[in-house]
Amino acid sequence: MSVPKIVILGAGFGGLMTAKGLQKELGYNEADITLVNQNSYHYITTKLHEPAAGTSHHDHARLSISSVINTNRIKFIQDRVSAIKPEAKEVHLENGEPLSYDYLVVALGGAPETFGIKGLLENAFFIRNINSVRMIREHMEYMFSRYQEEKREDLITIVVGGAGFTGIEYVGELVDRMPELCREYDIPLEKVRIINVEAAPTVLPGFDKELVDYAVKYLESKGVEFLISTPIEECTEDGVILKGGKEIKAATIVWTGGVRGNKVVEESGIETMRGRVKVDEYLRAPGYDNVFIIGDSSLVFNEQERPYPPTAQMATQQGQHLAKNIASLIRGGELKPFKYEPKGTIASLGNKEAIGILGDKKMTGWSAAFMKKIVDLRWLFLLGGISLVLRKGKL
């Protein structure tokens, strides 16, 4: 007797939660579960701004997959997905044999949204994964190391494109890192420029104004320059050109301007909007009862028919919910509709400052920073219980 085959693509927040959930919900002989991921490790997207600035090591933002899932229960394949063929119920891999499935969970994450800005893909860095943030840190340090020889101001100028959550959190880490970096490379701290450029008329668009003001005031007090209502027209080898033609010469340009869906999803024949799939209330792709899409590649709408932003919180809840639904399906049970329950949002501003809303409570300063760390620990707890929290967590 054959058991249903479940294939999960991606071991980010959504994919890993689905895998963990299925591992818990299903008995040994109820399903054949495979998890595919291009790296042997899971990385914690919400912490990548730290290694990008160098305030913590990138190993603090990743966990080996075999340490958090039971590889006797779930088969793990390290490979890159090259194509999804929903008609053939197949997934193609870059190196391995194609996989067939009865149920497919697509949790491949997103790609940077460049809004068509010229030269961005070629000349900017992206806070995207372990490789990319390690490269940002090393690039910045190399540029700083050249300053004493070349005395070019652009070497110690950092332009951060986008003042959304990632942008602001990254700027907060940069502010924390600079004194150490300047000591290391014999650079006067006041010579360094950190410029945060945002096309929208405010930092953290859509967020509580009082908290936004708090964040801006704090970061400005640390020397950060904000250019809001200022679209970037072009990114070059030398810096950025702003709308209107003004140029900022900068050796390090980091784009945090947003996320679009995954190319593999776009090319699968499934209907997408900017690469993201508007899923139904059971997180299914339009037209395919057995294909579920979660995380950054999925679009979920709120009651006002506006899309929720793609967050780790969203992906986590989707993964938890989906695991229960798939277990139910396999046992001939019913699907329950997914409903996102926002728990709040906290943005860190370096190690000791943050702003946030939990429930209807606004928080700033060290208490918000403390809550942010609790939220980070919660993810470790979901993945590996208290033992993982003790092993990898830090306050």
Next chain:
Amino acid sequence: MSVPKIVILGAGFGGLMTAKGLQKELGYNEADITLVNQNSYHYITTKLHEPAAGTSHHDHARLSISSVINTNRIKFIQDRVSAIKPEAKEVHLENGEPLSYDYLVVALGGAPETFGIKGLLENAFFIRNINSVRMIREHMEYMFSRYQEEKREDLITIVVGGAGFTGIEYVGELVDRMPELCREYDIPLEKVRIINVEAAPTVLPGFDKELVDYAVKYLESKGVEFLISTPIEECTEDGVILKGGKEIKAATIVWTGGVRGNKVVEESGIETMRGRVKVDEYLRAPGYDNVFIIGDSSLVFNEQERPYPPTAQMATQQGQHLAKNIASLIRGGELKPFKYEPKGTIASLGNKEAIGILGDKKMTGWSAAFMKKIVDLRWLFLLGGISLVLRKGKL
């Protein structure tokens, strides 16, 4: 009553030994001593291969000048020398007022000798000072950090030009560093290439053959590739082109091929050979009784009329001798001729291996490595006594 003005240019091994010696020999009112150096610190040239590879921090290879000389006795000026005018008895500085002198000690160090190899100055790095080695380390790390994204083999290929002492010692440090570096950037160790290219028909030309063989065998066992009798024809943005046309693609090229004299000395009107000055037995520049030249800008010949190589040992002995001679001159005494006394040579091959000759005794392995560290500590002892050894020394 005015006292004689002594100006010392450069706080390397030679300049610093002269300053320390004069500080000891002369009483408070016997001379007006000024030391000029472009940095606020002295760097230990013989240790620069370590921070260049990243096996030790660059702060272990420098000491603040004010911590080793008595700035109440010796006036310290941080500035760069732009010209020496021996006829006018003046030294011009980049930022400050010109200095006049009665006695001048030129200890400005050398410059990289490129032997006219095309593209070397533009595309290669040099183990030259704190700024340059910090840059080498950061450049190499940035190249390694890009490997996982770009998978280009040249990113993790390092070409070291020159297999003299600096070249071999640097390669030894690289070998020590690679396991850590590969872990940091998720690179399989066996993929890294370290290629040492030397135009002469042997590694360490002129050194004892048995010891050379030991060094080569050890480094080859760690994966180093040697290309001897292989001149570099050109250095490009992409790598090096060897004589005969073969290209090696490499993102990091470090040139250790030799030292020539200082440009400021060459332009002073004093007679030079490849920028170095053949000094008389009292270390005086030809034609100027009151201008002394020591260290890498000086040429001292042995009894077979062959020049000694420019080393820290040579500069140190010159500085010690010169301080006594100048003190004697000021008091109306006689000058004593300088005679170099080679004490031996040790080349480290990383932290735990070395080869060397002390007196007529050959050494290899850990005992040579230990002796090398003793030699390093001796320099600290000469500069700051046992307290400096305890503060900065490491075994």
